Amino acid sequence: MEKREELYSGKAKSVFKTDDADLLILEFRDDTSAFDGKKKEQLDRKGKVNNIFNAFIMEKLKEAGIPTHFEKRLNDREALVKCMKMLPVECVVRNISAGSLCKRLGVEEGQTLNPPTYELFLKNDAQGDPMINEALAITFGWATEDQLKEMKRLTYEVNGVLQRLFADAGLLLVDYKLEFGDFHGQITLGDEFSPDGCRLWDAKTREKLDKDRFRQGLGGVVEAYEEVGRRLGIQFD
Numbered sequence: 001m002e003k004r005e006e007l008y009s010g011k012a013k014s015v016f017k018t019d020d021a022d023l024l025i026l027e028f029r030d031d032t033s034a035f036d037g038k039k040k041e042q043l044d045r046k047g048k049v050n051n052i053f054n055a056f057i058m059e060k061l062k063e064a065g066i067p068t069h070f071e072k073r074l075n076d077r078e079a080l081v082k083c084m085k086m087l088p089v090e091c092v093v094r095n096i097s098a099g100s101l102c103k104r105l106g107v108e109e110g111q112t113l114n115p116p117t118y119e120l121f122l123k124n125d126a127q128g129d130p131m132i133n134e135a136l137a138i139t140f141g142w143a144t145e146d147q148l149k150e151m152k153r154l155t156y157e158v159n160g161v162l163q164r165l166f167a168d169a170g171l172l173l174v175d176y177k178l179e180f181g182d183f184h185g186q187i188t189l190g191d192e193f194s195p196d197g198c199r200l201w202d203a204k205t206r207e208k209l210d211k212d213r214f215r216q217g218l219g220g221v222v223e224a225y226e227e228v229g230r231r232l233g234i235q236f237d
């Protein structure tokens, strides 16, 4: 496998071509950003921790029958993934109220959401990732009706798998964001699953162990990610 030129550099990861047109290399960097890139910092070890964390979760999802772009972890910071046509839609499931839901609706943080909610956002930094709906996504060609249906089904299926996995580790999966792509006609989970893109609370104390530690300036960000990993049985060294 030969690493070729950089295709794209996002806020926390870079994507490289390989000599195989169907495969890309994802590089997890230490860069951390929030509030549409307005708050930025380098957090030592974060790239490595997220790469290892993501590999563990993607393997669990694959075992559960979720189609993912993940092929294998190559080294501390890089993973090999399928090259997909990414859809510019972020799918969010919430089990407990937090974050933008509380701001938008004025509801209190920490309420159990039964049934879990499902929201769509447009992946567009310049517009601040605005909330959208299926009709808008179809009209503007961001995804087709069939693709949206499959993305919703898979996003909820991931909830079943990961809620259990985290609950067994004494953690609450509060909410998470998934991104999907089209791989030869199949809707396939892309991007990453790490504490950068989900909320995880200690089940007893409700201590935040995710990127909200960075957003809210609570400190101990990477240490919290490692604590989550330790509880899941992940080895980072």
Ligand code: 5GP
Pocket: 090, 092, 098, 099, 100, 101, 129, 175, 176, 177, 196, 197, 198, 199, 211
């Ligand atoms: P909220 O809508 O409350 O800001 O986010 C809901 C969930 O999706 C949180 O777990 C949050 O981390 C994740 N999320 C939503 N948008 C983004 C994004 O653009 N980047 C990352 N890393 N996570 C996101």
